[in-house]
Amino acid sequence: MKTDWRISTVNGVLLAAYIAPTWLIVAYRLIVSPIHALYDRPNISVAIFVSDHLHLGAVATMKMAWLLALGKLTVAGFLLVFSALLTRPSVRLSGGCNEALAFALTLGSVISFASMVMASQVAEPEAMRLHATELLLFLGTAILMLVEPSTQSAAASRPSPAALQSNYPAAAQRS
Numbered sequence: 001m002k003t004d005w006r007i008s009t010v011n012g013v014l015l016a017a018y019i020a021p022t023w024l025i026v027a028y029r030l031i032v033s034p035i036h037a038l039y040d041r042p043n044i045s046v047a048i049f050v051s052d053h054l055h056l057g058a059v060a061t062m063k064m065a066w067l068l069a070l071g072k073l074t075v076a077g078f079l080l081v082f083s084a085l086l087t088r089p090s091v092r093l094s095g096g097c098n099e100a101l102a103f104a105l106t107l108g109s110v111i112s113f114a115s116m117v118m119a120s121q122v123a124e125p126e127a128m129r130l131h132a133t134e135l136l137l138f139l140g141t142a143i144l145m146l147v148e149p150s151t152q153s154a155a156a157s158r159p160s161p162a163a164l165q166s167n168y169p170a171a172a173q174r175s
Contacts, residue, residue, distance in 0.1 A: 004093055008144040012101045015141050016079035019108065019134070023072040030034075030072075034065035043068065045119030045127040052122065053121065071111050078104035098145065109138040
């Protein structure tokens with residue numbers, strides 16, 4: 001059975017299936033009720049860090065919650081764009097969907113790492129485990145993308161049938 005799916009693409013789809021709905025729900029809650037949702041489990045480390053270490057007021061805390069929601073919406077959006085681009089085989093084979101995945105991985109890693117550091121500063125072990133797990137998911141997919149050979153370089157290394165043909169068709173007939 002021939003398949004044209006790369007392991008990093010499959011891993012990206014699995015990551016999108018987990019992260020996109022989860023972060024969309026969290027971002028929706030942050031948009032609707034910023035202060036209340038900031039003290040939910042996925043965001044508790046950010047809330048405590050912002051209130052204890054940065055000494056922000058209610059309006060500034062609400063703006064911080066919306067900024068976090070915007071970041072999570074952006075990551076989820078790029079993961080959904082990546083998933084949508086995979087439906088076209090020509091885009092998947094050429095690697096045209098990798099940019100959306102790479103941007104989602106970069107921004108998602110930054111958000112998860114910052115949340116993990118904030119959780120360690122405020123001594124929230126459950127939140128730290130959650131953000132460390134998300135960070136490892138993002139970094140694992142990024143490592144697979146870096147280590148796996150690209151489809152364009154693999155196609156360029158194989159000689160095409162046209163390159164193997166002689167430039168002189170008459171010479172092939174005489175021999």
